[in-house]
Amino acid sequence: xxxxxxxxxxxxxxxxxxxxxxEGKWEKRxxxxxxxxxxxxRKLSIIVVGTGLAGGAAAASLxxxxxxxKAFFYQDSARRAxxxxxxxxxxxxxxxxxxxxxxxxxxxxxxxxxxxxxxxANVYRLAEVANNIIDQCVAQGVPFAREYGGxxxxxxxxxxxxxxxFYARGQTGQQLLIGAYQALQRQVAAGTVESFSRHEMMELxxxxxxxxxxxxxxxxxxxxxxxxxxxxxLATGGYGxxxxxxTNAMGCNGSAIWRAxxxxxxxxxxxxxxxxxxxxxxxxxxxxxxxxxSESLRNDGRIWVPKRAEDCEKDPRxxxxxxxxxxxxxxxxxxxxxxxxxxASRQAKNMCDExxxxxxxxDGVARGxxxxxxxxxxxxxxxxxxxxYGNLFDMYKQITDDDPYEVPMRIYPAVHYTMGGLxxxxxxxxxxxxxxxxxxxxxxxxxxxxxxASALMxxxxxxxxxxxxxxxxxxxxxxxxxxxxxxxxxxxxxxxVRLRIATLMGLNGEHSVDYYHKKxxxxxxxxxxxxxxxxxxxxxxHEIRALRExxxxxxxxxxxxxxxxxxxEKAGRVADFLELGELxxxxxxxxEESCGGHxxxxxxxxxxxxxxxxxxYAYVAAWEFAGDGNPPILxxxxxxxxxxxxxxxxxx
Numbered sequence: 221x222x223x224x225x226x227x228x229x230x231x232x233x234x235x236x237x238x239x240x241x242x243e244g245k246w247e248k249r250x251x252x253x254x255x256x257x258x259x260x261x262r263k264l265s266i267i268v269v270g271t272g273l274a275g276g277a278a279a280a281s282l283x284x285x286x287x288x289x290k291a292f293f294y295q296d297s298a299r300r301a302x303x304x305x306x307x308x309x310x311x312x313x314x315x316x317x318x319x320x321x322x323x324x325x326x327x328x329x330x331x332x333x334x335x336x337x338x339x340x341a342n343v344y345r346l347a348e349v350a351n352n353i354i355d356q357c358v359a360q361g362v363p364f365a366r367e368y369g370g371x372x373x374x375x376x377x378x379x380x381x382x383x384x385x386f387y388a389r390g391q392t393g394q395q396l397l398i399g400a401y402q403a404l405q406r407q408v409a410a411g412t413v414e415s416f417s418r419h420e421m422m423e424l425x426x427x428x429x430x431x432x433x434x435x436x437x438x439x440x441x442x443x444x445x446x447x448x449x450x451x452x453x454l455a456t457g458g459y460g461x462x463x464x465x466x467t468n469a470m471g472c473n474g475s476a477i478w479r480a481x482x483x484x485x486x487x488x489x490x491x492x493x494x495x496x497x498x499x500x501x502x503x504x505x506x507x508x509x510x511x512x513x514s515e516s517l518r519n520d521g522r523i524w525v526p527k528r529a530e531d532c533e534k535d536p537r538x539x540x541x542x543x544x545x546x547x548x549x550x551x552x553x554x555x556x557x558x559x560x561x562x563x564a565s566r567q568a569k570n571m572c573d574e575x576x577x578x579x580x581x582x583d584g585v586a587r588g589x590x591x592x593x594x595x596x597x598x599x600x601x602x603x604x605x606x607x608x609y610g611n612l613f614d615m616y617k618q619i620t621d622d623d624p625y626e627v628p629m630r631i632y633p634a635v636h637y638t639m640g641g642l643x644x645x646x647x648x649x650x651x652x653x654x655x656x657x658x659x660x661x662x663x664x665x666x667x668x669x670x671x672x673a674s675a676l677m678x679x680x681x682x683x684x685x686x687x688x689x690x691x692x693x694x695x696x697x698x699x700x701x702x703x704x705x706x707x708x709x710x711x712x713x714x715x716x717v718r719l720r721i722a723t724l725m726g727l728n729g730e731h732s733v734d735y736y737h738k739k740x741x742x743x744x745x746x747x748x749x750x751x752x753x754x755x756x757x758x759x760x761x762h763e764i765r766a767l768r769e770x771x772x773x774x775x776x777x778x779x780x781x782x783x784x785x786x787x788x789e790k791a792g793r794v795a796d797f798l799e800l801g802e803l804x805x806x807x808x809x810x811x812e813e814s815c816g817g818h819x820x821x822x823x824x825x826x827x828x829x830x831x832x833x834x835x836x837y838a839y840v841a842a843w844e845f846a847g848d849g850n851p852p853i854l855x856x857x858x859x860x861x862x863x864x865x866x867x868x869x870x871x872x
Contacts, residue, residue, distance in 0.1 A: 225761065225806050229853040232486075232842055236646035236690075237341040242327070242863050246345045249646065250689045254696035261286035263699050265449040266691070267434055268292070269421045269476055272301035273393070273676060274659025275455030276400035277683025282453075283407030285688060287695075290447060291404065291413055292436055294420045294471065294789075299401045302457055302469045303679065306393025307514035307612065308377065309385035310357075310676040312350035316374055317383040323347045326384065328864060330674060333379040333560050334639070334667020335816035335832060336866040337489075337840075339859065341646055342664045349685045350677050354386055356684055360399035363388050375519050375608075377672035379560035379871075385673040390514050390612040396676055400683070419445075420789065421476045422717045424452065424483045424655070427709040430700065431480075431655035435713045439789065442782040444717055446710045448703040450695060451654045453687065454480060455679075458638035458660040460493065462797045462804065463749070464741025466635035467499055467512040473793040474800055477642050477661050485650040486643035486842040486855060488663035490800065491808035494670055494817045495750050496636030497564035500619055501579055501588040510634040511619055513591075514612055515672040518557045520596035520605065521629070523548050523564070525589050529575040536578070536590055536628050547571060555871040562669045562817045562830070563871060565633035569750050570828070572632070579630045592628035633750060637675060639666040639817065640807075643842040643857075647690035648682060651842075654694060658682035663840070668816025721781050724791045729774030733790040736771045740764065740794070740801055748805050753821040757809040761802055768798040803843060803852060810854065813837045825868075834866050 238248040256264065265288040268279040276298055279291040295301060313326040327347040331338060354372070358364065364386050365373040374383040388395040407413040418439045425433035425448065433448035459474030460466040481487045498518065500511045524544045526532050531539050547567060549556040557564075568589050571577060579588035597605050602625060606613070613624045622629070641663040648656050648664065659679040666674065703710055747760035771794070779785040814823040814830035815837070823831045840857040 224851050226810065226843075226851045226854050227846070229844060229855045232855045232857045234339065234341075234645045234857065236649075237339070242340065242344045243348070245341050246348055253690060253693035256692050256696050258286050262288070264288065264695050265290070265699075266451050266453060267447060267449040268453045268455060269434060270301065270455035270457065270659075270661070271298035271404065271415075272303035272455060272457060272659065273397060273400055273679030274661070274683045275453065276301065276397065276404045277680050278453055278455060278658055278687045279413050280400060280403035280407050281684055281688045282691070283410070283412035284403075286412065289407070289413040290416065290449065292416045292419045292421060292434070294418060294439060296417060298404055298415065298417070299397060301397060302472050303397045303676070304394040305467070305469065305512065306676050307390045307512065308516035309375065309387035309392045309673040310353065310396065310680070311377070311384050311671075311673045312354045312386060312677070313347060313384055314351055314354065314372075314374075316371060319382045321382040321384050323351075325382065326350065329380045330665070330671055331667070331864055332869060333671035334669050335830065335869055336667065336834070336838070336861070337492075337815050337859065338665060338667030340861060340863055345686070346665050346678060346681050349681045352685060353677065353680045357396060357399050357680075360402060362395050362399045365389065375516060376558060378515055378518060378558045378564065379555075379671040380558070381555070385516070387516065390516065390609060393676060396680065400680070421456070421479065422792070423713045424480045425703070425709055425713045426483045426652060427703060427707070430653045432700070432703055432709065435717050437717070440784050442780070442785065444714055446705065446714055448710065450698040450700050451656065451691060453656045453658060454642065454661050455658040455683070456661050458641065459797070459800060460635045460638050462740065462801050463635040463744045464737050465502065465507060465510050465745070467496060467510050468636075470509055473796070475793050475796045477657070478796040478800055480642060480650065480652065480655060482845050483652065484845070485652045485655055486844055487640070487803065488643035488840050488842045489640040489668070489807065490804045490843065491748070491811060491818050492639035492663075492668050492816065493635060493804070494561060494637040494639060495565040495633040497561055497568055497633050498591065498631050499634035499636070500616065501630055501632040502582055503580060511615070512634070512636065513616060513629065513631060515561070517591060517609060517612060517629075518564075520600070520608070521557070521591040521593050522546055522595055523557050523589055523591055525571045525576040525578060527576075532576060532578050532586060536592070545576070552871045559871045560669055560671060562819070566750060566819060568631075568633055587632045588630040589632065590628040591631045593624060594628070597625065635745070635749075637670050639663065639668060639670055643840065647693065648686055649690070649694065656687060656691060658687060668818055720792070721788065724775070724777050724788065724795070725781055727773065727775055727777070729776045731774050731776060733775060733777065733787055733794050736767060736775060737790070737794045737797070739767055740797060743767070744801055744804070748808055751819050751821050752808045754809060757805045760805045761809070764798060764802045764805065768802075771795065771798055806852065807841055807843065811837055811841065830869070832868065838866065
């Protein structure tokens with residue numbers, strides 16, 4: 221008898237996006253939304269969890285509007301959010317290069333890049349407000365690269381044929397975050413924002429169907445603290461660390477959005493994870509994370525492997541031009557090395573699977589391809605290449621001890637970004653009233669694959685320009701009835717946190733938390749990584765369930781909960797990953813098509829490209845928690861395309 225993995229519930233829809241032409245939807249929504257006058261804003265409170273670009277921008281903007289904001293983050297400083305790791309740039313359709321760019325072209329490239337699995341209205345709004353982001357950041361003093369005449373410079377990124385990416389050398393995310401951090405600290409000084417460093421959200425407080433606060437743990441003292449508000453914003457990033465090895469900082473986790481999922485927030489498209497093609501390859505079994513090399517390197521670097529397997533162990537400088545396979549330029553002549561990330565990643569895997577990978581072998585297979593700058597150095601000169609990419613080249617040399625000015629870099633795909641996340645409507649409100657979700661923590665803008673330089677764009681769009689104009693509509697009905705510390709909703713949330721911590725501390729098993737995290741990561745990478753197929757996904761679900769059962773019997777968490785305890789922090793996050801990983805596999809199994817980063821082996825064209833099935837799967841898969849031990853409930857939101865035509869992607 222086949223086990224029931226999920227049940228299907230009622231269809232859902234986004235009821236907040238106005239009807240009418242694309243270019244008028246956002247203005248109409250802003251005009252129709254209720255307003256809160258400045259005097260009343262002082263009576264309302266908002267909790268923001270996460271202070272990366274989305275959370276930091278949201279907290280700063282909402283504080284400047286006059287709301288009382290509490291900002292929570294687990295790092296020592298809001299400046300340590302993982303947004304700093306974004307290297308390559310941020311998109312906006314300014315058309316500074318006079319190459320026929322436009323808001324509509326940015327919208328279309330983003331919809332197409334996501335393999336027609338995102339909402340038109342949300343994506344058009346993202347493209348529309350992107351120009352405002354650049355103006356905002358320039359006003360803040362973000363040091364974008366400039367041309368000789370003083371104009372902001374642009375470069376191109378994968379999936380497009382224009383130059384629309386604004387950048388600050390190879391540290392764009394860091395510079396943008398400093399801008400958002402300055403805005404945030406200004407409000408901290410003004411008293412509208414109260415910041416809570418070294419605090420981790422452990423639970424969502426829900427009262428009468430509304431999000432009313434969070435339970436946080438002081439990571440230094442171990443104290444469990446309830447905090448209540450009129451609304452909650454989650455801006456906690458993605459869940460890529462479910463794979464253990466990824467480009468994410470080791471502290472990145474999915475616990476905040478998973479806690480919200482268990483309290484009623486729908487989780488949309490969890491199987492949509494992005495594999496980034498430009499990462500330093502894994503070099504051993506004891507590695508704890510992978511390092512991203514900016515996608516901007518694909519502007520001037522050329523990707524190749526030897527044509528013959530017997531040449532793979534040679535010094536690449538000794539392999540003549542005629543014996544090199546510039547495979548992306550060969551297969552996709554129109555886009556070449558600038559194809560989208562999902563396509564570049566799969567082709568790199570294909571080359572290595574054919575036995576033409578380079579570098580050290582992992583499990584008997586060389587997992588690497590060359591990213592070669594010799595042509596660019598000959599064309600532009602070493603100084604010009606250094607001016608554009610110097611800090612990235614320095615980072616690569618420090619990690620690998622190879623000089624990329626002299627020897628081609630070696631790269632290989634790695635888990636990077638997650639397009640799935642909590643389901644939100646046009647206002648960025650989840651299925652739990654009063655719970656808003658911003659940036660990578662939501663699902664809304666990227667479909668099945670994110671184009672490069674769009675993460676920073678979405679984070680700042682959500683934080684600076686969307687939430688400040690949509691949360692008013694909800695908050696106009698507040699302030700809501702105050703919640704006392706002894707309110708049943710608050711007590712229940714706090715007690716559930718204490719019970720979970722006590723259970724973890726009391727197990728005293730045989731294995732460390734990392735032992736389970738590595739095993740889960742291996743299952744996810746092998747069964748739900750760059751290629752997925754039905755039998756493998758079913759096996760993954762079986763293995764994850766067995767691993768989760770063993771975790772709750774045999775994990776060992778040393779120390780005590782009343783102190784700084786990194787093992788306890790990890791244990792809670794891995795426990796959530798063990799549940800999230802199963803839902804990812806269920807979602808991947810139910811979607812019997814290939815689209816973007818979700819590649820089902822059973823659904824591909826004769827050329828090995830992703831094959832969608834728009835007649836069956838042109839919908840958002842929004843999953844509802846049905847209680848421990850019960851299969852999740854699938855709710856479908858149909859994707860109706862009025863303004864673009866869905867077609868199979870081609871970058872040839």
